[in-house]
Amino acid sequence: MVPAWLWLLCVSVPQALPEAQPAELSVEVPENYGGNFPLYLTKLPLPREGPEGRMVLSGDSGKAAEGPFAMDPDSGFLLVTRALDREEQAEYQLQVTLEMQDGHVLWGPQPVLVHVKDENDQVPHFSQAIYRARLSRGTRPGIPFLFLEASDRDEPGTANSDLRFHILSQAPAQPSPDMFQLEPRLGALALSPKGSTSLDHALERTYQLLVQVKDMGDQASGHQATATVEGRHRRDLWPGLGARLWAC
Secondary structure, eight states, X not given: OOOHHHHHHHHHSOOOOOOOXXXXXXXXXXXXXXXXXXXXXXXXXXXXXXXXXEEEEEEXXXXXXXXXXXXXXXXXXXXXXXXXXXTTOSEEEEEEEEEXXXXXXXXXXXXXXXXXXXXXXXXXXXSOSEEEEEEOTTOOBTSOSEEOOEEOOSOTTSGGGOEEEEEEEEESOOSOTTOEEEOXXXXXEEEOHHHHHTHHHHTTOEEEEEEXXXXXXXXXXXXXXXXXXXXXXXXXXXXXXXXXXXXX
């Protein structure tokens, strides 16, 4: 049996607890910021009392940070020294420590995540300048026969990269100026109900559609492409039929 005094000794000895690591700080920087630099981002929760040291800013690899960020040693503010491009780099993982001259860490490391807030500075682009498709007698209204594709380099999941497709013009405009319909979100091109009633005429023509893609942000301009839709005549479906009828 363990003596009671030994239990008391074990309980009374102070246990060294691991020091809690500072919680990660998160801060946003506007993309292509047009104001004055340096831009002060956030004040770090440095210890108010204790031996003086120097603040060391490093990247996620532990190496000294090189580039657009710095620390103000007087105020304890993290600052950025130039404009940032989100398409070049969307996030920066930094850490700050307070160290003695000999490298002994007095405080930290304090992780800081810098997120570059997207600006709608990218115009969407179609995957190709000219799309081609063919109509046939089996084409049904509302059933897509061509899918347009486009991309936008702005931040995914935001209005700046949320794309919409539109038909700007149709040539020729006969027998109906609305022969086709374009699903705005998917870019799915299909024959319209009006176009289906004039399908026989449509099979005799080639249509040029001027299409546009725009994002849902404040970007005024969009990108345009051409969709060429050819009609497939009956003689294209049954080769030689026309010649046999002509011979009769």
